[in-house]
Every structure is written in C-alpha cells, then in structure tokens.
Amino acid sequence: MNPNQGQAEKPALEEFGENITELAKENKLDPVIGMDASIQRLLEILSRRTKNNPIIIGKAGTGKTTAINGLAQRIVSGQVPESLKNKQVISLELSKIVAGCKYRGEFEERLQKIIKEVDDKHGEILLFIDEVHMLLGLGKSGDSAMDAANILKPKLAKGMRLIAATTLDEYRIIEKDPALARRFQAVIIEPPSVDDTITILRGLKDRYEVHHGVRILDSSLVAAANLSDRYLPNNLPDKAIDLLDEACAALRLQHESKPEVINELDRKKVRIQIELESLKKETDSISVERREALQKQFEQVDGELSRLTEIWVKERGLIDEVKINKENLESMKQELQICERDNNFAKASELRYAKIPALELKLKENEKLLKKKNSDKNHMSLLHDSVSNVDISKVVSKMTGIPMENLIKSNEKDKLLFMEESLKHEVVGQDEAIQAISSAVRLQRAGLTSSDRPIASFFMTGPTGIGKSLLCKKLAGFLFNDERKLIRFDMSEYQRL
Numbered sequence: 110m111n112p113n114q115g116q117a118e119k120p121a122l123e124e125f126g127e128n129i130t131e132l133a134k135e136n137k138l139d140p141v142i143g144m145d146a147s148i149q150r151l152l153e154i155l156s157r158r159t160k161n162n163p164i165i166i167g168k169a170g171t172g173k174t175t176a177i178n179g180l181a182q183r184i185v186s187g188q189v190p191e192s193l194k195n196k197q198v199i200s201l202e203l204s205k206i207v208a209g210c211k212y213r214g215e216f217e218e219r220l221q222k223i224i225k226e227v228d229d230k231h232g233e234i235l236l237f238i239d240e241v242h243m244l245l246g247l248g249k250s251g252d253s254a255m256d257a258a259n260i261l262k263p264k265l266a267k268g269m270r271l272i273a274a275t276t277l278d279e280y281r282i283i284e285k286d287p288a289l290a291r292r293f294q295a296v297i298i299e300p301p302s303v304d305d306t307i308t309i310l311r312g313l314k315d316r317y318e319v320h321h322g323v324r325i326l327d328s329s330l331v332a333a334a335n336l337s338d339r340y341l342p343n344n345l346p347d348k349a350i351d352l353l354d355e356a357c358a359a360l361r362l363q364h365e366s367k368p369e370v371i372n373e374l375d376r377k378k379v380r381i382q383i384e385l386e387s388l389k390k391e392t393d394s395i396s397v398e399r400r401e402a403l404q405k406q407f408e409q410v411d412g413e414l415s416r417l418t419e420i421w422v423k424e425r426g427l428i429d430e431v432k433i434n435k436e437n438l439e440s441m442k443q444e445l446q447i448c449e450r451d452n453n454f455a456k457a458s459e460l461r462y463a464k465i466p467a468l469e470l471k472l473k474e475n476e477k478l479l480k481k482k483n484s485d486k487n488h489m490s491l492l493h494d495s496v497s498n499v500d501i502s503k504v505v506s507k508m509t510g511i512p513m514e515n516l517i518k519s520n521e522k523d524k525l526l527f528m529e530e531s532l533k534h535e536v537v538g539q540d541e542a543i544q545a546i547s548s549a550v551r552l553q554r555a556g557l558t559s560s561d562r563p564i565a566s567f568f569m570t571g572p573t574g575i576g577k578s579l580l581c582k583k584l585a586g587f588l589f590n591d592e593r594k595l596i597r598f599d600m601s602e603y604q605r606l
Contacts, residue, residue, distance in 0.1 A: 121222040122234070125206050126199040129237070133181040134450075136443040141179030142312035143305050144172060154294045155235070155270060156190050162265055164241065164283075165274040167298030168346025173274040176298065177237050180272075185450070197230075198272075200237045203247060203257075214224055216247075217267040220260055226267060234270075239271035242282040245289075258289050265292040305332040310353060319439045321357040322364070322432030325477070329356065332498035336505045356500045360493075364428055368421060368491045374414040381407045399604045417491065424492045427479060431494070434472045441465050499529040512590060525551050528587065535583040536576050542569065546584060564588075 132138050141148075147165075165173045167353055183189050189196075201223070210216045227234045238244070247257040257284045273293060275283065284290050301309065310330040318325055330353070337349040338553045339449075367375075402545040432484060442462055448457040479494050483536040524531075528547040533540065549565035552558055569577040578597075586592040 120226060121219065122199050122226050125219065125223060126201045126236075129177060129198040130196070133178070133185040134447075135200050136446060137250065138178045138182060139316055140312050141174075141175055141182060143301055143307045144176050144179050144298075145294060147172075147176045150296045151176065151180055151272070152183075152193065153188060154296070155272075156192055157270075157294075160292060160294060162271045162273070162293050163296050164293035165272070165296045165298060166277055166280050168300060168344045169276055170344040171300045172299050172346065173298055176240060176296075177272065177274070180235075188432070196233055196235050198235045198237055203238065203240070203243055207247065216256065216257075217260065220257060223258075224264055224269070225405070232268070232270070235272060235373070236270070237272045237274070239274045240279070242275050242279040245282060245286060258286060260300050262289060262292065300344040301346055303334050303338050303345070306349050307331055309346045310334060310349060313350065313353075315439070317353060317357050319432075319435045321361045322428065322435070323357050323360050324431075325353070325357065326481075326495050326497050328498045329353070329496045332501040336501060339463040339510065340505055340509050352501060352504060353412060353496075356496050356504045360496055360500060360502060364425060364492060364494075368417075370491065371414065371417050371421060372418065374410055377415060378407065378410050381410065407545070421491045424490065427475065428492060428494050431472065431475045431479065434468060438465065438468050438472060441468065465595055525554055529585060532580070532583055536580045539580060541577050542580065546580075550588070 116174065129138070135216065151163050155161055166175055167173050177200070179196060184193060184198065187194060206219050206223075206288055210219070227236060231251060244258040244261065245256065261271070275324065307330055310333060311327070333353045333356070334345070334349045337352045338345055341348045341352065383401050385400060388396050388403070391397070391400070441464055445457055445460045448454075448460065458575050502513050505511070528542050528550065531548070532543045536543065546565070546567060553564045569580070571577060582592045582595060585595040
C-alpha cells in the first residue's frame with residue numbers, strides 16, 4: 110500500500126523550489142549592501158519586453174546569490190517598478206528535480222509540471238537557477254537530444270522570466286550553445302574592494318552579534334577585510350565574512366566552556382585528591398608530613414578554584430543577559446518592519462516608541478557594565494565579550510600557519526622601505542638583483558599591479574655558487590616569515606640518464 114496515498118499532491122514549485130520572497134517577508138535574509146548597481150541592472154533586464162532573462166556572472170564568493178536576495182527584499186519593500194511589484198522569486202534546485210527519477214521521461218515530466226505552474230501564475234513568478242550551466246545535458250538519456258536546456262528554450266523565447274547565475278569559467282559552457290546563450294543578458298559582478306568589503310561587514314555586524322552573542326569591534330572588521338584579502342584564497346567579500354564568522358564562533362566557544370585556568374585548577378585538584386587517597390593509610394613520618402603539605406595545598410587550590418568559578422559564573426551571566434537582550438531587540442525590529450508593511454500602526458508605534466527604546470537603554474547599561482569590568486585593572490576578568498583584531502589574527506594564523514605576531518605587526522610599510530638593507534645583510538654582493546626584486550615587491554604591495562597575477566616573476570642567471578638559491582630562500586623568509594615557504598624544483602633531478 111502506498112503510504113502517500115490520499116495525501117494532497119504538493120505543488121511542484123513548492124516541492125522543488127524555495128520562495129526567497131517569503132524569506133524576505135519573514136526577515137530571514139541578511140541585509141544586502143553595496144550591490145545597488147547590480148540589482149538595478151537586474152531590474153532593467155527584467156523590465157524588458159523580450160530577452161528579459163538576466164544571467165549573473167561572477168567569481169565564486171562575490172555575491173551572485175546575494176544579488177537575488179537583494180532583489181527579493183526590494184520586491185517586498187515595494188522599491189521596484191510597477192511591472193515587478195508583488196512578484197515571487199522562486200529558487201529552483203536542480204538536484205531536487207533529478208533526485209528519485211527512476212524511469213525515462215520522469216525528469217521531463219517534473220520540469221514540464223514546473224513550467225505549467227509558472228504559466229498558470231501569469232507572470233507572477235521569477236524563477237532563479239544557480240549553477241545554470243548544469244542545465245546542459247541534464248535529464249538527457251540515450252540518443253535523445255532533449256535535455257533541460259532544450260525544454261526551457263521555447264519558454265524563454267515566449268516570455269517566461271528566468272534569472273540564472275554561474276561563474277565566468279562555467280559561462281563558457283553555456284556559450285557553446287548559442288541558442289541558449291542569446292536568450293540571456295549578462296550581469297557581471299566584480300569582487301568588491303577592501304573598503305567596500307569593510308562597509309559590507311559593518312552592515313552584517315548586527316546579525317552576527319545576535320547569532321553568536323558577542324560584541325564585534327570595528328577594528329576587527331577592518332582586520333578581517335585586510336587579512337583575508339592578503340592571506341586567504343577565494344574572493345571578497347565571502348572570505349572576509351567567513352573569517353569574521355569563525356572568529357565569532359571561537360569566542361562564543363570560550364564563553365560556553367570553562368576557561369583554561371579553571372580547567373587546570375580542576376585537574377590539579379583531582380591529582381591532589383588521588384595522592385591524598387593513596388597516603389591515607391600510611392603512618393610513617395615522611396608520608397604524614399607529605400599528607401599535611403598536600404592537605405594545605407588542596408585547601409589553597411580549592412579556595413582559588415571557588416573564587417575563579419564565582420567570577421566566571423558572574424561574567425558569563427552578564428554576557429548571556431546581553432545576548433538575550435540583543436536577540437529580543439532584533440526580534441522586535443523585525444516585528445516593527447512587518448507591522449509597518451502590514452499598516453498595523455498601533456503595534457508599530459508601541460514597538461518604536463516604547464518597547465525598543467526601553468530595551469536599547471537596558472542593553473547600553475549592560476554593555477557599559479561589561480566595558481567597566483574589562484577596563485578595571487584591579488578586577489580579574491576571565492572572559493572578554495568582544496571580537497578584536499587579535500581574535501581575527503588568531504584565526505588567520507590557524508588557517509595559514511603564519512605566526513600571529515607577524516600578522517598583527519603594523520609596520521609593514523617601514524619593513525618594505527628597508528627591504529634592500531634587510532636582504533643585503535643576508536646576501537652579499539648581489540645589490541643590483543636585490544634592488545630589482547625589492548622594487549617589484551613594493552609595486553605589488555602598493556596595489557599598482559593586478560591582484561590576479563603573481564607578485565613577480567624573476568629569472569636568476571649566473572655561475573654556480575653566487576647566491577641565486579640563497580636569495581630565493583631569504584626572499585621567502587622576508588615575505589612569508591619562514592624560509593621553508595619555498596617550493597623548489599631541482600631540474601637536474603629530472604634529466605634523462
């Protein structure tokens with residue numbers, strides 16, 4: 110017997126897609142910052158009479174999906190042309206459509222069902238497909254040339270609006286099918302600059318503070334953008350957001366577990382208890398003397414442990430209270446937006462002029478108390494509530510293996526200015542080569558060369574034993590603080606005998 114028999118069939122768009130507009134209405138999407146030009150370009154293409162299908166092209170992590178979230182938020186807030194008001198943005202998941210297709214024609218049937226539901230809505234649906242290059246060949250079986258791309262082509266030509274996203278490399282796959290490529294209009298998204306990334310992080314700061322229950326200092330946002338741009342792979346702003354998220358998670362973990370000093374005292378107390386238990390039955394003078402000394406030590410450790418535990422419990426309680434207040438404040442702000450959108454002005458005025466100000470005042474008092482405790486030199490603090498640039502540097506150090514003290518140095522400018530002198534102390538008699546290398550490195554660090562290219566390419570020639578390999582090692586040590594950060598290929602080992 111079929112267990113699903115008698116149940117109402119789920120709409121295909123609901124089963125295989127996700128309504129991003131509904132998520133925007135419920136304030137479940139992060140704020141979108143610095144993407145106004147890209148979203149405006151999307152609106153222009155969607156408002157066209159023909160070929161109104163935008164394809165968002167950009168490197169991984171540059172904000173292609175974020176642009177769609179921003180579009181959904183604008184639709185909800187009514188900041189779109191009249192022709193796009195009350196539209197629904199549905200993100201279609203190709204993996205869900207393919208999953209469970211056992212028989213030939215089942216995939217095509219599912220796709221046709223989705224297309225029919227979109228047609229029945231009479232233009233109210235904007236479909237979004239991420240990784241759109243997967244359409245080519247999807248659902249193809251045997252000798253049939255019919256795949257998802259060929260099924261969608263006629264509908265795209267007749268006015269069904271589809272927003273696609275892919276990377277620049279994968280867009281070349283789509284270009285191999287000119288009939289599909291000509292139906293899309295490209296929206297290029299470039300990675301933001303470091304300054305723009307800092308602005309994006311400032312916009313996301315409140316969401317991450319509420320989620321992790323920590324305070325994020327502005328200096329940590331600047332450090333996250335700068336250090337991720339310099340040391341981490343992938344693209345901004347994604348890698349900077351990931352770095353900030355991990356630093357917040359690390360601090361949150363410290364809050365939720367006992368500090369190391371308390372754990373150490375716990376272990377010491379257990380060791381003394383074990384030793385006291387073993388000496389309990391001993392009667393000789395040395396054992397009795399040792400037992401008395403251990404007893405005194407045990408009382409001291411137990412007293413210190415109780416004192417530190419009390420401090421930790423109070424600090425954690427205050428931090429938890431701040432976290433709860435921030436969560437309540439964020440919840441009230443989201444409720445205020447919903448009330449204003451639904452014209453519930455009585456509830457909105459109560460929230461805006463009574464509940465939110467009272468909670469903000471309480472939150473300021475709690476944060477002031479935390480700052481006072483952290484700045485008091487006479488007060489021992491076991492927890493810190495703020496993510497600083499040091500916390501960001503610790504995470505980068507774990508990811509890259511670069512010593513943390515080298516990451517937090519602020520005198521890189523002076524270091525680069527005196528690069529020649531530093532290398533000449535290590536490599537003697539190669540002043541001209543050192544000068545050329547130093548100039549190339551300074552050009553790259555100053556941002557006068559392309560970030561997509563290597564720092565520089567050097568071709569060192571000369572007789573054996575004059576310092577070519579030594580200069581490479583010292584350069585690696587200067588740039589990366591470790592001479593072992595050098596990949597060396599000795600081509601003499603590859604010669605054919």
